[in-house]
Every structure is written in structure tokens, then in C-alpha cells.
Amino acid sequence: MTPQKNKTLGEFIIENQSEFRYSSGELSRLINSIRLAAKVVNHEVNKAGLVDILGTAGDTNVQGEDQQKLDVFANNAFIKTLTNREIVCGIASEEEDDFITIKGRSGNNDNKYVVLIDPLDGSSNIDVNVSVGTIFSIYRRITHEGTPVTLEDFLQPGNKQVAAGYIIYGTSTMIVYTTGHGVNGFTLNPAIGTYYLSHPNMQFPVDGNIYSVNEGNYVHFPQGVKDYIKYCQKEEDDRPYTSRYIGSLVSDFHRNMIKGGIYIYPNTAKDPNGKLRLLYECNPMAFIAEQAGGKASNGFERIMDIQPTELHQRTPFFCGSKNMVEKVENFMQLT
């Protein structure tokens, strides 16, 4: 049943409590706390040119990347909101070397969930006023409540996620998320600060004619990816396809989910395991893609079946319309 449009995010969460497999209130409170943090970040993004939030923060993160001021701001906003509302026992972030343990008021770790987050996705676009996003992934902890959270709680395969979503700070601000019961999109009415259900039951078209890849790296791509790009460009059948690459995973993914398309970030000489991080970029986007009828792989296996071994590990990423992902997998497996 397609949810009725123009319901607020809060109403939708209350009406769909039963879908939160583990508990009636905590997961919904967790989604709500992410909504609140997103409003804080959105407010800063929308005035980025007017306040001292552009440019680099002067530090590099564990990935060796220059942290943008907005990366740091968003990271602090989500950590503060999730900590204050005492809903999670731990957070892992692209911008933090190690995971953060969050103790409840009682002084121990009796909350059930851990959150992994890319607080600001598309950092290279911040200073040039192009849309950026936030990506989040939620798991039920493996260790017992009341005991210290451990790395094991974060190194779970994507098929164990209980919820995942993204916020896109674009021409409008949207939250798109799944709890394993389909994908729904909510648009912020900035005048009143409320999110409304604008994209109920989002579905990836099974096919598409848009491919998103940084063709500047073409010479370093695996042969299978080169062959697939040549296939997309060939004058034949419904091709050539359209090449669209925004440089923000969230934005490219969102457009492809609405119009049909594929996002590709393969391994290259510079990034032998690819650039995107498995735990807080690829797994959450893969969960959303599959829940919307799409597909996500590393070219050979399902992203959500990969057993993580490190918090910030990277993976090649092929994600989008099912037939397009299977086509590039065929090219990859032929070489």
C-alpha cells in the first residue's frame, strides 16, 4: 500500500512503529534525532557563503582527506544530537578515527543501537554551491546492553542494518530512508521546519539511460568498466546513454533512483579498493537501493554481504537500476 502523501515525517514514523523490528519507540526516536540534526546542518549549508563555514578546517581526517569546515560542523552536529538524546550506545563517523562510545545517564551502555555516518557527503562541492548530503546506517548492537560497545558492533555486514538513509541538501532538503519496508522520501518545508512525505514508496526503475562515473579516471579503470563505458557511449538500441556526474554520491544516487541510472566508483590505480567507504556510504546506499528494487555490488558480489574487517575500509561500488548493474557486472566478469 503506497503511503498517503503530505503526511509529516513525525506522523509517518508513529503510524509505522510496527515496522521497527526491535522496539516500538527507540528506532523512531533515533530517526527523529537524525531529522533534528539534519535541520541544524541544513541551516548552516543554506548560509554557507555568508558565514565562515567554507574552505578547509586545516586538519586531515583518518582518510588523509582535507576536512572541510562543513565536514567538521556536520560531524559535531550529528554526534551532539545523538549523544544528547541518549538513543545510541556508539557512533562511527567518516570524520572520526575510531568509534565513539556513548554512555547513558546511568553511566553505562544500555542503548540498543549503533549509528555509522558520513556527516557531509560531496565535500568537494561545498565551496561551489552544489548539492551535498549526509548518509547514515543503523544497526542493533551485537554486544549485550550494559556492556561496553566494541568494534564488533560496527563491523557488521550491510544485510544486518535495521535502517539506513540520506539527507540531500539540494534545491530542496529531503530525508530518504528505509527500515526494510520500502523507501520513502520526505521534503522539508523550510517555512515551518517540518518534513512532509513527498516521495512515497520510491522505486528504482529496473532500467535507465544515465551513467554516473568520474570519467577523468578512465585510464585507471579496470578493463570491464572501460568496456561498459564504451557500451554506454555506442550508437545502438537505446544508446548512447547520458553521462551525469555531480560529484556527490547522494545527489547522483537520488537522481538515478528517480530517473533510472547507475553510479560507478570502481577501483583505480590511485584507489586500489575504490574511494567510497563500505560502512557509512556503500552499505546504507545499497540497503536503500535494494529496498527500492535496485542493486548494489562491488562488481562481483552483493555489497551488503561483504563482511567488514576495518571501520574505514573502501570498496568498489556499482549501484542503481538492476539491469544496468547486472550489465556492468557481466563486463567485469568477462575480463
Ligand SMILES: O=P(O)(O)OC[C@H]1O[C@](O)(COP(=O)(O)O)[C@@H](O)[C@@H]1O
Ligand atoms: O571527486 P571524485 O574522486 O570523483 O569523488 C566524488 C565522490 O567522492 C565523494 O565526495 C566521497 O564522499 P565524501 O565527500 O563524504 O568524502 C562522493 O560523494 C562522490 O561521489
Ligand SMILES: [Mg+2]
Ligand atoms: Mg561521502
Ligand SMILES: [Mg+2]
Ligand atoms: Mg563525507
